[in-house]
Amino acid sequence: MIQNNALTLHVEEITKDFVGLRALEDVTLSLHRGEILGLIGPNGSGKTTLINVITGFLKPTRGRVRVGDTDITGWPPHRIAHVGLARTFQTIKLFRGLTVLENVEVAAVSAGLSRPQARERALWALERVGATHLATIPAGALPYGEERRIEVARALASRPIFLFLDEPAAGLNEQESDTLLEMLTPLPRETGCGMLIVDHDMRLIMRLCHRLHVLNYGRTICEGTPNEVRHDKEVIAAYLGSGRRMLPC
Amino acid sequence: MHHLKSTSWWPTSLLLSGPLLVLALVVYLFGGEVLQRILIVLFINLTMVLGLQIFMGNSGVVSFAQIGFMGIGAYSSALFSMSPQAKAMALRNLYSFLVPVQVPFVVAVIIGGIMAALVAALVGYPLMRLSGAAAVIATFALLIIVHTVLINWSEVTNGPRTLFGLEAYTTLWVSVASGILFLILALWFKETRLGLQLRASREDEAAAASIGINIVWVRWIAFVLAAFVTGVAGALWAHFITSFSPLAFYLPQTFLIISMAIIGGSASVSGAVVGAVAVTAIFEGVRGIENAINISTVFPFTVSGLTEVCLSIAMILILILRPSGILGSRELPT
Structure with missing residues (x-):
């Protein structure tokens, strides 16, 4: 396992085509150790596909995934796990x-x-x-x-250096979601891992994440702190239609 | 630290091998020759089911190829245990460099296991990428290929004809030693790191890959180990029955072993033991009844195939009532 605290995970211009559908288009993001990055977007915007590409379950059509200087694009999932990437699944x-x-x-x-x-x-x-x-x-x-x-x-x-959580709050009630928040918040600080979380529970996302990355139809539409993202016009339009002014929180 | 009972293999070993040893001792002291022969068959069958359990039970991938490995073990051990005189009689066209070779029985048995393992290692890696129906078909094809080779490679097998002239080295205690040894091996293997990884891959391949398990690799190791165990069983069987032809290593034997695994519950070693005992008991019991009927000439015709019918019914009943076998994935004593 790579044990370098300065490592960053780089996702570079990832495009993923399925038959007749472009699931991801030129998505670029980076995940640092010790931070919590929220990946949000409406249903079908490519969030799970991106996790699958990063962790090796899908091969990207174009683009690279790097951990520090190591290019892990197209590696099989078990090898990527040995680099220190761990994940959960949307369907348990x-x-x-x-x-x-x-x-x-x-x-x-x-x-x-x-x-x-x-x-x-x-x-x-x-x-x-x-x-x-x-x-x-x-x-x-x-x-x-x-x-x-x-x-x-x-x-x-597995003591991952990067942890990917695919909808950990799905199906939880408010109280359970609060427990999850308490459990996840200290993890990056204590274990030094970088955490990427996908979820639709905005109460959780807004309180947990340091940064947000928003996808819509496979493209990045916004990046920033939870507060910046909450007021972004394009994000509000994508989520709620153009009539509303702010994401719920 | 919370106290947790560690998953240990030795209590189950004792619990399973104890009654088997007592049974062997009772039959050795008080049983006649027929009963002793039945018990030898039981322990050889047990060894074979354990071989199947090591691979199929832990990986969840069905293998129909095991009996092919039994055949490889039987023939290759025979080539190393038979005296030059016996070979000259039974294998006229044997390669001349093999004729004078003769090693002690135990060494010949180990060679039988190693040959089976070598074949499994060579053909196994691509096979291990398969699971489900594809694995069934591919391993079945492997069984047919091995069978075809055994029938046609007459230099070393005497072709489709019977190979005879082996010494009956496999005594009751030899078969007992093999059964108990591999029983302990199977229980130990299950709890090794590799065994645990294999069982995880049986439950969910994607999740297993996500935590770093190389599924093809762990399956391959188990496949080779299982072939070794089955090869040893074949070698022991060969030196029990002393004359046999390639037909002994084909479909009837395959279904016998698989029915043992299914009836007992292939996911646990205890299930393999229960299955081997239960099926051998049904098989020998029904065969006794069949013989009695035929000798007494109650019917004006000869009754045959009763054992297969009873085994099939038992298997169908188990698949309907308890699809994961009598014990399922439980190990005794839990």
Whole structure:
């Protein structure tokens, strides 16, 4: 794993074409370690596609993805994971036949730890997301809200330098979303990772993120602090139609 | 630190091997020769199901190729264990450099395992990119290819004819040792880092890749290890039955082993043990009944195929009532 705190993830002019559809067009962004970047936009604007391109699940049609000086464009997902990129999935993908602890442990093992070390790391990650009490339960038996937390713990257990969260608040109520906010806010500072989060929960996004990047129809329409983005005319138009003046918060 | 019961392989090892050892001891002391032979078959079958479990149980990818590896293990061990005189009788066209070669039985068995593993290693890597129906078809094709080679490579196999003249080295305790040894190996493997990664990839390939698991690689290792175990089982079987033809390593044996895995529950080692015992018991029991019926001439015709019918019914019932097998993914004693 690359252990350089000065590293930055660069996404450079990424274009992704599907048959008859341009999902992303010339998207450029960078993610620094220790920061939380929000990637927002209406449904179908290309947010998940961008995460899939960065983490190797899709190959871009054009453009590069770099971690520091290492060009990881087109690498298979498991190699990209070894560079220190971890992710969660919009549709939850847990190892349902394994216990919660094993789910998290296997990520630590795959990052190169021995089984005893991985056990310790997994318990740390579970504690971090407040799920230690679930350790021995089979992941297939978890209630929905808990599944998201286990996915975050699994991603954390590999000690990523960049963490990608795809709609971690989907389906959570306001109270659960607040708990998620409390859990995520200190992570970049404590672990030194850079975090990119996609979500439609604007209450969460506006309070959590240091910077926002807004996509619409696969193109960047705005970048800036939450406050700047909230007042941007194009963003308001994309989200609400041109009649409204401000994003809800 | 919270106290958590560590997932350990040895309590299950003891719990599963204990009753098997007692059974072997009772049959050894009080059972007749027929019962002893049935038990040897049981332990060889157990070794084979464990080979299947190591790959299929942990990876979730079905392999129909295992019995091909059994055949490779059987023939290659025979070539190394038979005396030059026996070879001169049974294998007239054997390559001359192989005729004088003779090694101790245990070495020949290990060679059988290694040959099977080598073949698996060579053909396995591209196969491991497949899963689901594609893997079933490809491994089935591999079984057919191995079978065709065994039938036609008459220099080393005597072609489709029976190869005879092996010594009956596989005693009850040899088969017991193999069954217990690989039982422990399978339980240990499951809890290794690789075993854990393999089980994760069985549950979700995309998530497994996202945490850095090279799925093709971990499957390949398990495939090669499983072929070794199955090759050893084939070598032991060859030196139990002492004469056989390539037909022994084809569809009936394949379905027997797969039915054991399915009936017991392939996701756990305990399931493999339960399946091997249950299916061997059904198989031998029904065969006994069939023989009794035929000897007593109750019917004016010969009854045959009863064992296959009963096994098929058992398998269908299990697939309907408990699709993941008697034990599913549970390990005893949980």
